[in-house]
Every structure is written in C-alpha cells, then in structure tokens.
Amino acid sequence: MSTTTPAAPPVVKPPAPKTSFASRFGWPLGFLILAIVVFSFNQWILPETNGDFRTGYNNWLPMTAVNEAVIWAIFALGLNIVVGYSGLLDLGYVAFWGIGGYVAGWLMAPFANQVTPAWANLSVNIFGHPLPGQDRGIHINFWLVLIIAALVCALAGVIIGAPTLRLKSDYLALVTLGFGEILPEVFRNGEHVGPDGKWNITNGTKGITGIDQIPTGPFQLIPGVPATIGTFDLTFKFIVFAFLLAVAMFVSLRIREGRLGRAWLAIREDELAASMMGVPLMRIKLSAYAVGAAFGGIGGVCYATHVGGVLADRFNFSVSITLLAMVVLGGMGNVWGVTVGALVLAWINSTGLAQLGNVWNDATGSNVNFASHNFLIFGAVLVLFMLFRREGLIPETRTKQVLQEPERGEIESLGAEMEGTAENTAAEGTKK
Amino acid sequence: MGKPVRALAIVAVATLGIAACGGGSSDGAESGGGKTLTIATDLPLQGASADASTDTNNMIELYLESIGNKVGDYTIKLEKYDNSTATAGQWDAATCTANAQKHVASDTEVAVMGEFNSGCSKLEAPVLNQDPNGPMLQVSHAATNPGLTKTWDPGEPELYAPSGKKSFARVVTTDDYQGTAAADFAKEDLKVTSCYILNDNQTYGQGIAKAFQTQAEKNGIKILGNEAYDEKAPNYTALFQKIKGMNPDCIYVGGIYDLNGGQLLKDKVSVLGDNEKVKFMVPDGWTGYPALDKQPQAVGLYATFAGLATEQLQKQGGAAADLLKKYEAKYGQGPRTSYALYGVAGVQVILEAIKNSDGTKKGVRDAVFEGAGVTIPAADSATGKDIKIDPATGDTTAKDISVLQEKDGEQKFLKAQPVE
Numbered sequence: 001m002s003t004t005t006p007a008a009p010p011v012v013k014p015p016a017p018k019t020s021f022a023s024r025f026g027w028p029l030g031f032l033i034l035a036i037v038v039f040s041f042n043q044w045i046l047p048e049t050n051g052d053f054r055t056g057y058n059n060w061l062p063m064t065a066v067n068e069a070v071i072w073a074i075f076a077l078g079l080n081i082v083v084g085y086s087g088l089l090d091l092g093y094v095a096f097w098g099i100g101g102y103v104a105g106w107l108m109a110p111f112a113n114q115v116t117p118a119w120a121n122l123s124v125n126i127f128g129h130p131l132p133g134q135d136r137g138i139h140i141n142f143w144l145v146l147i148i149a150a151l152v153c154a155l156a157g158v159i160i161g162a163p164t165l166r167l168k169s170d171y172l173a174l175v176t177l178g179f180g181e182i183l184p185e186v187f188r189n190g191e192h193v194g195p196d197g198k199w200n201i202t203n204g205t206k207g208i209t210g211i212d213q214i215p216t217g218p219f220q221l222i223p224g225v226p227a228t229i230g231t232f233d234l235t236f237k238f239i240v241f242a243f244l245l246a247v248a249m250f251v252s253l254r255i256r257e258g259r260l261g262r263a264w265l266a267i268r269e270d271e272l273a274a275s276m277m278g279v280p281l282m283r284i285k286l287s288a289y290a291v292g293a294a295f296g297g298i299g300g301v302c303y304a305t306h307v308g309g310v311l312a313d314r315f316n317f318s319v320s321i322t323l324l325a326m327v328v329l330g331g332m333g334n335v336w337g338v339t340v341g342a343l344v345l346a347w348i349n350s351t352g353l354a355q356l357g358n359v360w361n362d363a364t365g366s367n368v369n370f371a372s373h374n375f376l377i378f379g380a381v382l383v384l385f386m387l388f389r390r391e392g393l394i395p396e397t398r399t400k401q402v403l404q405e406p407e408r409g410e411i412e413s414l415g416a417e418m419e420g421t422a423e424n425t426a427a428e429g430t431k432k
Numbered sequence: 433m434g435k436p437v438r439a440l441a442i443v444a445v446a447t448l449g450i451a452a453c454g455g456g457s458s459d460g461a462e463s464g465g466g467k468t469l470t471i472a473t474d475l476p477l478q479g480a481s482a483d484a485s486t487d488t489n490n491m492i493e494l495y496l497e498s499i500g501n502k503v504g505d506y507t508i509k510l511e512k513y514d515n516s517t518a519t520a521g522q523w524d525a526a527t528c529t530a531n532a533q534k535h536v537a538s539d540t541e542v543a544v545m546g547e548f549n550s551g552c553s554k555l556e557a558p559v560l561n562q563d564p565n566g567p568m569l570q571v572s573h574a575a576t577n578p579g580l581t582k583t584w585d586p587g588e589p590e591l592y593a594p595s596g597k598k599s600f601a602r603v604v605t606t607d608d609y610q611g612t613a614a615a616d617f618a619k620e621d622l623k624v625t626s627c628y629i630l631n632d633n634q635t636y637g638q639g640i641a642k643a644f645q646t647q648a649e650k651n652g653i654k655i656l657g658n659e660a661y662d663e664k665a666p667n668y669t670a671l672f673q674k675i676k677g678m679n680p681d682c683i684y685v686g687g688i689y690d691l692n693g694g695q696l697l698k699d700k701v702s703v704l705g706d707n708e709k710v711k712f713m714v715p716d717g718w719t720g721y722p723a724l725d726k727q728p729q730a731v732g733l734y735a736t737f738a739g740l741a742t743e744q745l746q747k748q749g750g751a752a753a754d755l756l757k758k759y760e761a762k763y764g765q766g767p768r769t770s771y772a773l774y775g776v777a778g779v780q781v782i783l784e785a786i787k788n789s790d791g792t793k794k795g796v797r798d799a800v801f802e803g804a805g806v807t808i809p810a811a812d813s814a815t816g817k818d819i820k821i822d823p824a825t826g827d828t829t830a831k832d833i834s835v836l837q838e839k840d841g842e843q844k845f846l847k848a849q850p851v852e
Contacts, residue, residue, distance in 0.1 A: 051539060058537060064530035110587045120586070131558075132594050134587060188633060189660065203585075206577070206635045209554050210591045231562050234533070307529040308558065311551050314525050349517060350530070374518035 027253075028246070035242040038066065043235040060355055061347075063234040064306075069346035070241040071302045076326040076342035077248045077335065078295025083324065084333035084396075085261065086288035087268030088165075089173040091320050092180020095160075096153045096293045098187055098315040100300015103149040105208035105310040108301075110137035114200050129213045129228045142214045142305065146244070149297035157293030158286050165285045168271075180320050187312040207311035211304050214240055231308070241302055245339070248295055252335045255291065264288055265333075265398065318375075322349065325378060329385060331392030333399055341393055349374065467791055468507045470538065471782055473775070474531055474546030474556070476516035476523040480690055481548055484769035488573070491772040492545070492779050494758055495814070504787040511541065515552055528552040532559035535568060542786065542796045543569040545778040548771070550577035550635045557592040557600045567599035569797040571781050571821075573774035576738075577635050578606040581825045589825075599797050601826035603777040603819055605738040605833070607636060610715050611643025613833035613849040614684065614736045619651040621835075621847070622711050622734070624681035626654040630671075630696070632687030633660035640715045641686030648684075656680050663691040672703035683710060688717030689724050697729050707732030707838075719836065719843060720770040730838045736849065737770065737834045739815045744834070744845050745773075752816045776814035781806050781821060801826070 042063055046054060075097060082090045105111055112122055113136050121136075128139025140148070164175040190202030202208070213228040214237065220227045229236045255261045263284045266274035275281050304310050322345065330341020357370025370377075385392070391400050473492060475485035489512055501508050513531045517524040528547065535544050536559065544560060547553045553575040560568040572580075579588035580600055592600055618624050627648055631641035638660075645655050656678045661671060675683070683700055687693065697712070704710045712733040719737050724730050745752040752773060760766055767773070782796070784806045789795035800806050805823035813819050820829040831851045836843040 055539075058534070062530065062534065064526075064533050068526050068530070110591070113586045131591075133590055133596075134594075136587065191638075204635075204638065205551065205633060206579075206585070206638075207551055207554070209558075210587065231559050232533070232536070232564070303526070307525040307555060309525065309555050311525045311555075313522065313551065314520065316520065318521065350527070354514070 028250075031242075031246055031249070035239065035246075038242075039235050039239055042066075042238070060351065062351065063238065065347055065350045067234060067238050067241055067306055068350055069343045070238065070245050071299055071306060072323070072326065072346035073339050073342035074241075074245050074248050074295055074299040074302065075323055076330070076338050077245075077252050078292045078299065079323050080292075080327050080333065080335070080338040081252065081255075081264075081295065082288050082292035083327050084338065085256065085264040085268065086285060087264075088285060088288060089170075089176070090292070091173050091177035091317075091324065092183075093176075093292075093296060093323055094315050094317070094319040095180045095183040096156065096296025097300045097303065097319065098183055098312075099153050099156050099293075100149045100297035101304045101310040101315075102187065102202060102208070102300075103152050103297065104145055104211055104301040104304035105202075107138050107140045107145050107148065108142065108212040108304070109139075109208050109210050110134045111203060111208040111210070112137040114203065116199050127215070129215045131210055131213065134210050139212050142212065142301070143217070146298050146301050149301045150294040151297075153293040153297030153300070154290040157289035157291075161286045161289035165282060165289075177317070177320075180317060184312060184315040187315060202312060205312055207309055207313075209309035211308055211310070214305055237306070241306075244298055244302060248298070249335055249339060251291075251295075256335075260284065260287060268333075269398075322378075325382060329382065329393055331394045331396060331399070333396035334392070334394050337392050337394030337396070345378075353377070467505065468509055468540065469542045469786060469791060470509045470511050470540040471779060472511045472513055472535055472538075472541050472544045472546075474513040474515050474528075474535070474544055474552075475548050476552075477512070477514040478516040478518055479521040479523075481516070481522065484771060485548060487763075487767040487769055488548075488772045488775035490763065491755065491759060491767055492775050494762065495755060495776045495779060498755070498758070499783075503783040506786055506791060508783065508786070509540070511538075513546075515547060515549075523547070523549045523552045525551075525555060528555045529559065532556040535560060536563045536566075541568075542791070542793050543571065543782045545571055545573065545775060545782060546575075547572060548574045550575040550580060553577075553580055553600070554592065558594050561593050561595050561597070561599045563793060566793045567593075567595055567597050567797050568793050569782065569785060569800055570600050571778040571800075572600070572602040572604070573778040574604060574771045575602060576604050576607045576610075577639055578608050581606070581827045597797075598801050598826050601781065601800055601821050601828075603774055603781060603815070603821075603828050605828065605831050607639035607715075608643035609831050609851050610736050610738055610833055611640045611645075611686070612647040613835075613851050614713055614715065614734075615644050615647035615651055615653065616851075617734070617736070617835050617847075617849050618648065618682060618684075618711070618713060619653055622682065624653060624711060626656055626678075626680045627682045627684050628656045628675050628678065628680040629658040629684045629686065630661045631658065631685070632663060632691045634687065634691070636717060637685075637687035637691075639686075640717075641684070644684050644686065661687075661692075661696065665692070666695075668696050668699040669703060672699050676703055681711060682713060684713045685718070686715060689714075689721045690717075693718060693721075694723065694727060697724075697727060697733070701729040707734075716770065720768070722768075725838070725841050725843065733838045734846070735836045735838070735843055737836055739774070739817060739830070739832060739834065745816045748816050750810070750816060751812050752814050755814060773814045777808070777819055780808050780812070780814060781819065784808060 046057065079090060079093045082088050113120055123136050124138045127141035130139045160179055164172055167175055187202045188205055191200050191204030193199050193201055213230055215228050216225050219225050226233055226236065263279045266279055267281065267284060271281065326342040326345045327338050331337025353370050353374055357368060361367060473489055475488060477485050493510060496508060496510055515523050515528045515531050517527055535541055547556060553572055557570060557580065560570050578584045580592055581589050618627065629641050629645055631637040641658055645658050649655055661668065700712060714733060714735045716737045718724060719735050746756060755776065756766060785796045785799035788799040800821055801823045806821045808819040810816060810818045817830045817832055822829055833849045833851060835846045835849050837846045
C-alpha cells in the first residue's frame with residue numbers, strides 16, 4: 001500500500017474579514033437613527049410646535065414628499081442594479097413600476113369584480129385590510145402582495161430580458177425604451193381585451209382606486225401603533241417605506257459582494273473578458289434584470305398604497321428618465337450615491353424647486369414658475385456633471401478608476417499599431 | 433469604459449429634450465375684517481391644461497375681487513394648488529394625493545374648488561372625505577365622470593366617501609347627460625340612421641361615447657362601431673377610409689379637441705366629405721377653442737355644451753356677462769376655456785355654503801349636503817342658470833344642454849336640448 005499523501009492544496013488566505021464595528025453595523029445603525037429621528041420629529045414634536053413653524057416646515061418638507069422620495073429611492077436602487085452594477089442601459093424601467101402598481105390594483109382592491117362579469121360577486125380576503133365598505137374583490141395582505149409583486153416583476157424582467165439581452169448597449173437601450181412605451185399603452189387600453197373585449201384588466205385611464213390599507217401585524221401591540229395604517233398615518237407609512245428601502249439597500253450592498261454581484265461588475269467593465277473568464281453572460285444579465293425588476297415591483301406596490309390608486313397616465317417615459325438621472329447623478333453603482341441622489345431629486349421634483357422658486361420670486365419680485373423649468377435645470381445640471389464630475393455625486397471607487405483608464409478601444413488601437421509594426425518588420429525581414 | 437458616459441449623455445439629451453414649460457402662478461389675497469377663511473383651487477398649472485387652469489384661477493380671482501373678497505362675516509382668501517408636475521406634463525397622482533393631505537392639514541382652508549381631472553378627483557375625494565374635522569367640502573367645475581357622484585362602475589360612488597357622508601359636489605353635468613342629449617338631437621333634428629363613434633380613450637371621452645351609444649341605440653340609430661383613436665397618430669386617413677366603407681350618416685367624437693382633434697377633423701372632411709353630408713358631432717371638450725373656429729373643416733359641425741354658450745350669456749346679461757367683460761378688459765382676451773366660468777360657479781357654491789355655515793370645515797360641508805342644499809339664482813350665477821346642488825348626491829340639478837353649430841368662424845347657439 002502506497003502511503004503517499006496527496007499534495008496539500010496551496011493555502012489561499014481568505015481576505016481579512018471586515019471586523020471593525022463601524023464598517024459592519026455603521027450603515028444600518030445610521031439609517032435606523034435617521035429614520036427614528038424623522039419619525040419622532042413628525043409624529044411627536046411637529047404637532048406641538050407653533051402654527052407658523054409647522055406651516056413653513058410642511059411647505060418645505062411635507063411628510064407626503066418624504067414618503068414619495070423614499071419610494072423613488074427604492075426604484076432608483078432597482079435601476080442601479082441594471083444600469084449601475086451590470087451596465088445594461090435601461091430606458092423603460094417605468095414598466096416595472098407599472099406592473100408592481102397593477103399587481104397591487106388587482107390583489108389589494110375591489111377592482112377584481114370588474115375584470116369579467118363572471119367575477120362580479122368575487123370576494124377573496126387573505127389577511128387583507130380593505131377600506132371600510134369595500135369588501136368586494138380581492139384583498140390580500142400588503143406584505144404578501146409585496147412578495148407577489150416582486151416575483152411577478154422578476155418574471156416580467158426575465159421575459160423581457162430574454163430576447164433583448166442579445167443586443168448590446170445602444171440597441172438594448174432602444175428596445176427597453178420601446179418596452180417602456182408599450183406597457184403603459186397596454187395599461188391605458190386594457191379595458192376591453194380578450195374575446196369580444198369582455199375582459200377588463202386595467203380599467204383603462206379610469207385607473208384602479210380603493211387600494212387596501214397596510215396592516216401592522218404584531219407591531220400593533222405597541223401602544224400608539226394603529227392596527228392598519230390609514231390615510232392620515234403618514235409617519236407610520238414612512239416607517240414601512242423606510243424599512244423597505246433599508247431592505248433594498250441591504251440587498252444591493254450584500255449582493256454586490258457575492259458571486260452574482262462580482263459577475264455583474266465584470267460584465268459591466270468588459271463583457272468579452274468576463275465571458276472569457278467563464279461568466280455565463282445570459283444568465284447573469286437576466287438575473288440583473290430580474291433583481292432590478294423585483295425592486296420595481298416592491299416600489300410599485302408602495303406607490304399604489306401611497307397614492308391610494310393606480311392610474312395609467314402616471315407611467316410615462318419621463319419617469320424612466322428621471323430615475324436614470326437619479327442613478328447617474330448620484331453615482332452609478334454606488335448604493336449611497338444612488339439613494340441620496342434619488343431622495344434629493346425626488347424632493348426637488350415634488351417640492352423643492354417650487355419652494356425655491358417662491359423664495360426667489362419673493363426676494364426679487366419676479367414671477368417665474370420654477371417648477372415648470374424642471375427639466376431645463378435637470379438637463380443643465382447633468383451637462384455640468386458630465387463635464388466636471390462624470391462619476392456622479394458619490395462615486396463608486398471602481399467606476400472612478402475605470403473612468404481614469406484609457407478606453408478599451410484605445411488599448412486595442414494601440415495593440416494593432418504594435419502588431420502592425422511587428423508585421424512590417426517581419427515583412428521587411430523576408431524581403432531582405 | 434464608455435458606458436456611464438454614454439448613459440449620462442443620453443439622460444442629459446433626453447431631459448433637455450423633454451424640457452417643459454407652463455404658465456406662471458401667483459397668490460393674490462387681501463385680508464380685511466372678520467374671520468379669514470381660505471378656499472383652495474386645485475388645478476394642473478403645468479403641461480397641456482396649464483392655460484385653461486391659469487385662466488380659471490384668474491377668473492376666480494376676478495370674481496372674488498368683485499365681491500370684495502368677503503362673504504357674510506368672513507374674509508375669503510384664495511390659495512392656488514398645482515396638481516401637476518413637470519415630470520408628468522399633466523396632473524400627477526402623487527401630487528393629487530399630497531395636495532389632498534395638505535388641504536386636510538391646513539388650519540384655515542374650509543373647502544376645495546377642483547379638480548380639473550376626474551382621475552385626480554377620484555384620489556383626492558376619499559382623503560378629503562376622511563378629514564377628522566370634516567368631511568371637507570369639495571366642489572368640482574370640470575370632473576364630469578359619472579362615478580364620482582352616482583352608481584356607475586361597481587362600488588361607485590361609495591368608494592369616494594369612506595366616511596359614509598358625502599362631500600364631493602360639482603357644478604357640471606355628468607358625461608352621461610351630454611351624450612344622451614347629443615343622441616336625442618341626432619335622432620330628432622338631424623334624423624340620422626347610423627353613426628360611427630370615436631373616443632379619445634380618456635375617462636371623459638369614453639364615458640361620453642358610452643352614453644351616446646346607449647341612448648342612440650335606444651333611439652334606433654345604428655351604431656357601426658365605438659373605437660378609440662390614437663391621439664399621437666400623424667393622420668387618420670386610414671381610419672376614415674375604413675369607416676367610409678360602412679357608410680355612416682354621422683360621426684360622433686367623444687373626446688377633447690386638444691387630443692389631435694384638428695387632424696381628426698381635417699381627415700374626416702377629406703375622406704368622408706363635409707359636415708353637411710356626413711354630420712360631425714362633438715361634446716363640450718370641443719368648445720371654446722379659437723383654433724377650431726378658424727379651421728375651415730369645422731363649418732357645420734355640431735357641438736353640445738353643458739350650460740349656456742358664451743354668446744348666449746353675453747346676450748342674456750347678468751353676472752356672467754359682467755365677468756366676461758371684466759376679464760377681457762383686464763387680460764385683453766376672453767378666457768381660453770369654457771370651464772373658467774364653471775370655476776367661478778364652483779366658488780359661488782362654496783361661498784354660499786360658507787355664508788350659511790359656522791365657518792368650520794364641517795359646517796361648510798353640512799351647508800351643502802344637509803337640509804335643502806345650496807341654490808344660486810340664475811341672475812347671480814356664473815353659468816347664467818340656476819345652480820342647485822342636490823344634497824343627496826352632490827350633483828347639480830341644472831341639466832341644460834345647448835347645441836351649438838359652427839358657422840362663420842364661431843360656434844353659434846342652435847337650440848336647447850332638454851334632458852329628462
């Protein structure tokens with residue numbers, strides 16, 4: 001019997017795990033503290049302040065605008081996975097917002113009664129919390145619908161991604177743009193579909209209203225927490241949306257460190273090199289679409305509960321562009337940058353610009369409607385960023401490095417020249 | 433590595449490309465003695481409806497000035513809300529909901545005049561209705577979707593009054609009356625036998641087209657089709673070629689002129705012939721447009737209008753004619769929308785309610801929805817007709833529909849079409 005022991009594999013030292021407390025728990029703690037501060041201020045301190053301060057504060061930072069900004073941030077993080085991590089330019093992300101919204105409309109509202117005459121008496125309630133007197137239709141618990149919407153959107157992302165991912169860069173962008181235009185049209189025209197136009201899947205431009213309330217589940221045992229979050233419980237809604245944003249950030253950060261995330265980054269930086277290194281392009285790209293779309297689904301449900309309905313007119317191209325601007329301005333690929341970019345831009349879009357305009361008008365006595373010059377200002381800011389800080393507000397270190405390196409094309413042309421000289425020398429040699 | 437840069441470039445170009453512009457807005461109010469109450473208007477001040485909304489606000493301001501910003505013991509302040517965003521280029525769902533929250537949170541606001549779009553009203557009405565100090569009264573001058581006040585789609589109108597007490601009223605008739613009146617007019621006066629219906633696929637257009645179809649079929653008019661037209665299409669020649677094969681006597685368009693109506697009309701006349709040969713009928717979404725009056729193909733078209741036409745109002749004299757005169761004197765032109773006067777009518781209802789109330793949100797709402805309700809006599813009313821709000825539904829009882837005909841570059845009053 002031979003007793004030769006197999007050669008011991010070379011010892012690979014794992015990279016030293018980050019152990020410092022700040023790097024491991026820093027961001028969740030910071031996020032939690034910020035959320036608690038915002039919540040307590042609006043819940044307890046603001047109602048006690050005097051009228052003028054309250055009015056002024058509510059003009060500048062109303063709770064609805066904060067909630068809306070948080071939802072925008074969830075979408076922006078979803079788009080960041082597709083555009084920022086994987087480098088797939090998506091100009092039709094609004095479609096997933098729409099799908100998520102309509103999943104909420106179908107599963108959390110009385111609307112299901114109107115889908116087809118046969119369902120007129122349908123009444124399903126799975127831990128749902130319908131508005132008073134609106135028990136008809138389908139009412140599934142908000143938290144379950146979040147999961148369902150994420151899955152439906154992920155599936156939609158794969159279905160849409162599959163045929164389009166063979167395309168590259170600009171062509172891909174055009175196809176996603178087309179998709180983002182088609183889907184809202186489907187929502188708008190979905191009132192009479194199927195055989196004889198008997199099926200009403202989206203209620204057309206009338207939209208779906210009467211979305212269910214958000215239940216608080218076991219948390220209602222805490223004194224002061226309502227059993228369901230109603231129309232005016234904006235601070236509690238904020239907690240729910242902030243929690244979901246935290247989940248989105250956590251997933252984004254963790255997934256980036258893992259195998260999938262590194263494969264995305266590899267594809268983004270050099271698709272050819274990545275596939276040579278054994279990264280299955282199709283599968284990895286599709287998973288980017290699926291994960292990004294799932295975030296869109298979650299955001300869509302939040303948005304539906306935020307406004308209390310789903311209306312087809314909302315889902316237009318400018319939303320996709322605004323989201324893309326959030327990602328690009330914030331810093332593509334950097335979760336912090338994208339979140340901050342989204343929160344700031346959403347606030348500017350909903351309140352900030354109009355308020356700043358009022359200040360300007362009061363100070364100068366002019367009468368300019370700043371809100372209507374939104375895109376002009378956006379565009380100008382983007383151009384300035386492109387000139388002076390093209391990696392975004394809070395850039396990702398990798399992007400920064402990559403941007404400083406010469407482009408692949410330049411390297412290739414450099415290589416070709418060198419080859420050329422070599423051939424020339426060889427040719428010259430044979431001549432001799 | 434060119435991807436981030438390319439993305440940035442595309443975003444920059446696209447945002448610049450869709451740079452929108454809109455009308456300006458400003459607050460105007462004077463305070464005097466007595467308790468000050470605020471009325472809010474909630475209109476889309478940016479995008480396609482910006483002009484109409486600005487003129488409505490101006491008209492309301494003018495009216496409030498004319499009554500010295502006072503009613504009863506109360507000084508009235510006007511607060512203008514914008515329910516549109518530049519991003520959307522029109523009314524925006526999140527902004528509507530946010531505005532509703534602001535109306536409720538405000539200490540001085542007692543009622544809301546708006547909204548312009550039924551979709552926006554459907555989001556705001558339930559929020560205002562649940563106001564803990566209310567319900568808060570809302571009077572719309574333009575939200576014509578029937579479901580807001582009466583049984584229409586399943587669950588309506590209860591969906592918009594979760595508190596169990598109504599708080600949404602309006603001074604316009606609903607889409608169904610106008611469609612019905614048009615169908616009666618088509619049968620009795622135009623004596624048509626077959627019609628083809630086009631709609632703009634919006635809440636308003638679809639509703640009115642549906643009502644026209646129902647009544648026309650009841651009247652024995654053959655409906656050859658009810659189809660949505662694409663507002664973005666470059667032309668409609670193919671559409672009308674198809675319709676030509678069916679040989680209809682009339683075309684009914686449920687929609688608004690803004691949505692490519694000019695092209696639609698042009699292609700209708702070029703394919704099907706003038707409006708004498710094949711009648712062309714439209715609802716009030718096609719009234720009050722100088723561009724339409726100038727269009728040569730418009731000659732002979734029939735438009736229905738809820739209430740009295742501007743021309744009739746001027747002839748009749750009274751409050752409405754005065755307002756129009758003042759408006760022209762101040763702004764150099766008439767209001768660019770027929771809804772401006774309805775905006776004033778909405779404010780009149782609110783003011784009447786304030787006068788009969790204790791000055792609280794609840795009191796103002798109760799003045800309209802409890803007891804006999806609110807009545808504005810024809811002599812004072814901005815629409816030249818009695819305005820009476822039915823406390824049971826919130827609908828106006830005035831159901832007069834005028835039929836106008838395009839002649840010599842304006843829409844001339846033809847007849848009043850009663851609705852049962």
